[in-house]
Amino acid sequence: MxxxxxxxxxxxxxxxxxxxxxxxxxxxxxxxxxxxxxxxxxxxxxxxxxxxxxxxxxxxxxxxxxxxxxxxxxxxxxxxxxxxxxxxxxxxxxxxxxxxxxxxxxxxxxxxxxxxxxxxxxxxxxxxxxxxxxxxxxxxxxxxxxxxxxxxxxxxxxxxxxxxxxxxxxxxxxxxxxxxxxxxxxxxxxxxxxxxxxxxxxxxxxxxxxxxxxxxxxxxxxxxxxxxxxxxxVFPDEIAAQAARDEGRAEVLDLKQSLEGRKLVMSVDRLDYSKGLVERFHAFEQLLEQVPAWRGKVTLVQIAPPTRSDVASYKLIREELEREAGRINGRYSGLDYTPIRYLSQQYDHAKLMSLFRESQVGYVTPLHDGMNLVAKEYVAAQNPDDPGVLVLSIFAGAAAELTGALLVNPHDAEGMSEALQHALSMPLAERQARYEINMAALRRNNxxxxxxxxxxxxxxxxxxx
The missing domain is CATH 3.40.50.2000 (Glycogen Phosphorylase B;)
Incomplete structure (x- = not known):
């Protein structure tokens, strides 16, 4: 052989x-x-x-x-x-x-x-x-x-x-x-x-x-x-074990303390125009605009390390994303509150999995994607006793498998805003049921x-x- x-x-x-x-x-x-x-x-x-x-x-x-x-x-x-x-x-x-x-x-x-x-x-x-x-x-x-x-x-x-x-x-x-x-x-x-x-x-x-x-x-x-x-x-059970093992990391504890009880929406992507990052920011902005009760009570952490920085179109998307994050934060921030934390840097895999575990929503909304392993990793990293909710684009290949996610059209800002509100307000029993559906799919096709x-x-x- x-x-x-x-x-x-x-x-x-x-x-x-x-x-x-x-x-x-x-x-x-x-x-x-x-x-x-x-x-x-x-x-x-x-x-x-x-x-x-x-x-x-x-x-x-x-x-x-x-x-x-x-x-x-x-x-x-x-x-x-x-x-x-x-x-x-x-x-x-x-x-x-x-x-x-x-x-x-x-x-x-x-x-x-x-x-x-x-x-x-x-x-x-x-x-x-x-x-x-x-x-x-x-x-x-x-x-x-x-x-x-x-x-x-x-x-x-x-x-x-x-x-x-x-x-x-x-x-x-x-x-x-x-x-x-x-x-x-x-x-x-x-x-x-x-x-x-x-x-x-x-x-x-x-x-x-x-x-x-x-x-x-x-x-x-x-x-x-x-x-x-x-x-x-992915190997979901290995990711779950990794996320549980590292949830006591200093960086995770620091993030939890800085949130002061606010709910956390986590989003991780390479900095790329195919990922729908600007559209994602606009939908989050619409949530804060249309449902004022969420102002000061939810934070979006967007991690988007730069890639292909010598390609002109990637420079443009980075500039636009920084501009939109600044504009939205300028509109809705308070003395003790920043609605969007935009981090243009690389984080190691173990740290990301533990951050996923601490969040209430995984926000994965590419305009087009072959599969999107971030969506699968987010599900796998959740605490089965208190899982977060995945909000996922219908244009990610993972959408065909992760039917327990809230599926959205990334071109519909209002629809994504409604899905975020649904995810943030979802009762525990429904979150657990959706998590089990998604984990079964991950184990079937690891x-x-x-x-x-x-x-x-x-x-x-x-x-x-």
Whole structure:
């Protein structure tokens, strides 16, 4: 039986892979430890071309080899900052208005994928299965096939897949889908994402789609492949234990003391326009405006660490969020009360879980999201005897599973305000019932189920020829 080779844009360090009870790093590291293998990708460093070309750097941790390369400044600008995050990310999140397409960035994106694939070839054994992750690496299998690699190669998309009409706004959309068809198995977060891909194959690529179990088989561009829906999850019982263990941390006790008995609404996101942060602030403002009784009695803590700060659209969202937080606080603050505490900094996973446990409401309202693990972590971190309530966007992939949440449309500020009021006023029996529904779903589809079901399906497909 062959090893597993995992390929992702960023590779976690050995310590990061062991650090938390949720996320891709934990699932991947667990699978690699079980059978041995390689985790390959970008180190996160921008280096000189000579250093980049000297890689990969290999670090052994038991049966796992961490293999990383640096990117030159040109490759970083074109592959990562350019086509990946200025074209694919906004369009796959239905934000065509924020996307740009530049031909040289697309050329760089494909060049870097081919370069990375060439770096990996020497590490591949004939019986290895290869698992590639996310939108940065769509052409990766095609590049491996051009180097005569016939191993099974699977691809999992962690973000939404757009409808054919939206996808076609990317000029080389047909080349991207042709590249996806070089994989043996494509995994999507939701049925909507899978259906969007199948619609493109049937209507635009003039391919053939056939139902196959829980997924579908596809024949297009001279290739046959399988598709399926695999809902990424967390290990809920481990998160629950972590949150309970750390609820006595000094930072948590300090927050509780500073709230002076006020109810706490917790919101945690990367600083990104897809997360609906400004819309979330406006709905909270509407709660304070329409229900004056909540003024001085509820606080929203928004943690939004900056990301991709060298991409122009991310600078704009940060400026807007800071402006709106200041405006709302200026309108509703008192001498001893600040309605929104906006924290633009990183917090470690354990601290976040303990903060979730202390809050009465989890406020997770993205405009579009592949799954949203924050919603799942919030539920898992709750105290079963006195759980908080999850307010969740219908556009998060997690909404299909977490039916005990209060589901909202993030474009409806009044509806979100009403949901917040419902959550803050909800009696204990209803909160416990909703919590049990959500926890049952998390246990049914935990992180191990996601990993093992994908790898099991990948191992059952015939090798490419």
């Amino acid at each position: 062959g090893r597993l080779i995992v390929v992702s844009n960023r590779v976690a360090t050995p310590s990061e892979a062991k650090a938390s009870a949720g996320g891709l790093a934990v699932a991947v590291f667990g699978a690699l430890k079980d059978g041995g293998g390689v985790w390959f990708g970008w180190s996160g460093d921008v280096v000189s071309e000579s250093v980049a070309n000297a890689g990969p750097m290999l670090v052994k941790e038991g049966a796992v080899t961490f293999a990383t390369v640096g990117l030159s400044r040109k490759d970083y600008d074109q592959y990562y900052r350019g086509f990946s995050n200025a074209t694919l990310w906004p369009i796959f999140h239905y934000r065509n208005d924020l996307a740009r397409y530049e031909r040289d960035e697309y050329t760089g994106y494909r060049r870097v994928n081919a370069w990375l694939a060439h770096k990996l070839v020497k590490l591949i054994h004939p019986d290895d299965n290869i698992w590639v992750h996310d939108y940065h690496l769509i052409p990766f299998a095609e590049a491996l096939r051009s180097e005569d690699i016939e191993n099974r190669i699977g691809f999992f998309l962690h973000i939404p897949f757009p409808s054919p009409q939206v996808l076609q706004t990317i000029p080389p959309h047909d080349e991207l889908v042709r590249s996806l068809c070089c994989y043996d198995l494509l995994g999507f977060q939701t049925q909507n994402d899978q259906q969007a891909f199948l619609d493109y194959i049937a209507r635009t690529a003039r391919g053939t789609v056939r139902a196959q179990g829980k997924g579908a088989s596809v024949e297009a561009f001279g290739r046959k492949l399988r598709t399926g829906v695999y809902r990424i999850g 992180l191990g189920v996601w990993r093992d079901s994908f790898l099991g399906d990948l191992g059952s497909v015939p090798k490419a020829h």
